Amino acid sequence: MNRAEEAAAFFRSELGFHRLFVEMKRKYESLGRVGGVVSLASFSENEREAIAAFFGRDVSRVSLPAFERQLERTRFAGVGLIELLEHYFGEPLVPKKEQRQAAEKERERFFGHLAHEHPWLEDICGQRFIQAAYEANREELAAAIRLVGAALRRLPLGSYERLPLFAQRIAGDPHAFDLSTLPGKVLLSALQATVLGEWDVTSVESVNELLQSVGLLREDILNFATCANLLAETKKGPHPVFTAAVEANSALNAPLRDVLSLIRAYPANGGIVYVVENAGVFSTLLDTRAPLVCANGQMNLATMRLLDLLAASGAKLHYSGDFDPEGLKMADRFLERYGSAAVPWRYSVDDYFAATPSVHLPPERLAKLASVASTPLQPVKEAIAKTEKAGYQEAIISRLLGDIKS
Numbered sequence: 001m002n003r004a005e006e007a008a009a010f011f012r013s014e015l016g017f018h019r020l021f022v023e024m025k026r027k028y029e030s031l032g033r034v035g036g037v038v039s040l041a042s043f044s045e046n047e048r049e050a051i052a053a054f055f056g057r058d059v060s061r062v063s064l065p066a067f068e069r070q071l072e073r074t075r076f077a078g079v080g081l082i083e084l085l086e087h088y089f090g091e092p093l094v095p096k097k098e099q100r101q102a103a104e105k106e107r108e109r110f111f112g113h114l115a116h117e118h119p120w121l122e123d124i125c126g127q128r129f130i131q132a133a134y135e136a137n138r139e140e141l142a143a144a145i146r147l148v149g150a151a152l153r154r155l156p157l158g159s160y161e162r163l164p165l166f167a168q169r170i171a172g173d174p175h176a177f178d179l180s181t182l183p184g185k186v187l188l189s190a191l192q193a194t195v196l197g198e199w200d201v202t203s204v205e206s207v208n209e210l211l212q213s214v215g216l217l218r219e220d221i222l223n224f225a226t227c228a229n230l231l232a233e234t235k236k237g238p239h240p241v242f243t244a245a246v247e248a249n250s251a252l253n254a255p256l257r258d259v260l261s262l263i264r265a266y267p268a269n270g271g272i273v274y275v276v277e278n279a280g281v282f283s284t285l286l287d288t289r290a291p292l293v294c295a296n297g298q299m300n301l302a303t304m305r306l307l308d309l310l311a312a313s314g315a316k317l318h319y320s321g322d323f324d325p326e327g328l329k330m331a332d333r334f335l336e337r338y339g340s341a342a343v344p345w346r347y348s349v350d351d352y353f354a355a356t357p358s359v360h361l362p363p364e365r366l367a368k369l370a371s372v373a374s375t376p377l378q379p380v381k382e383a384i385a386k387t388e389k390a391g392y393q394e395a396i397i398s399r400l401l402g403d404i405k406s
Helices: 003-013 015-031 045-055 064-072 081-089 096-117 128-136 138-152 163-171 182-194 204-213 240-248 279-288 301-312 325-341 349-354 363-371 375-387 393-405
Strands: 037-039 061-063 224-228 230-234 252-255 264-267 272-276 292-294 316-320 342-344
Touching: 003 015, 003 081, 015 037, 015 045, 015 064, 015 081, 015 096, 045 064, 061 064, 064 081, 096 128, 096 138, 128 138, 128 182, 138 163, 138 182, 182 204, 204 301, 224 279, 224 301, 230 240, 230 301, 240 252, 252 301, 264 301, 272 279, 272 301, 272 393, 279 292, 279 393, 292 301, 301 316, 301 325, 316 325, 316 393, 325 342, 325 363, 325 375, 349 375, 349 393, 363 375
Parallel strands: 272 292, 272 316, 316 342
Antiparallel strands: 037 061, 224 252, 224 292, 230 264
């Protein structure tokens, strides 16, 4: 046993020194040198007595240089404090700065190696969830990145495939790319970075559109468009279900699976399609036999695809929704997406007050109005901001009916 090992063994046998050694180790790692002071204010009486015996006097605090000097006066002369602490703890002492530098170097090595295999990783590796995954389990993250790499090599698909079936084929697990999983999140971010377009991964429908752009369908049965009095065609000719629904004046929930098979859609009569936010309003207007589409509170992919076809046919899309921040944001996105084909329907300030706004809007909801940019919506946006109250589409149903019947 050399002198440093002997000194470490001695201080291990003196239990009163352990807490002091822990604090001195922290000081060194923080400063990167033998310096700083450890206060003994919170130490126990036994610990303070052991330290006082070492120094030959009572002390209220211990500086690291003073401890090293006192050590030199003992039979362990020649043993430095750092050498003693390393033998005491059985590991090298590395300053925090060096630890951070080493950790950063390892992080760069990890991502650099994977980015060499998967160049798209460079565009997303700085995202918070990626960095959190690295800290939590880097092996799991590496596996997710390689799995997504295998998926991207097969995208885009030549035809549509449901996401669970694609995941089963690539990973042997139908849930491997569920968007709640790490591989699912990595896949979504990789597509956002590599697929041309502006994609908002906080929006369910933008996510669905992004996946659909490479041939992946998250849900093509429960994702449906609610409509009435519309006609549609596939490559084989008129779609019989749409035709039958018009003849019966029935509401139709057309799944995305069917909407994607359409090559054309148009109003059964006239050149206007009335698009409403709420199902209750849609049901009331159904008796007029007007061409209708219901957004069901938030337009999904099936609804947008159907509206795309209607706009392409030359139909004018009259949109009406609620007088609240969320409703105005929906209307704003609608007007932006459909441009000259879109017509704001009953969005005047007079219509807003006719809806007898009475529901108080808290500041966090009112803040959403700031992103409403469409010019036709600015007067009603300002009115809502001023009154701080919401009105709803159902309250102006008589005006909507009057417009259709006139």
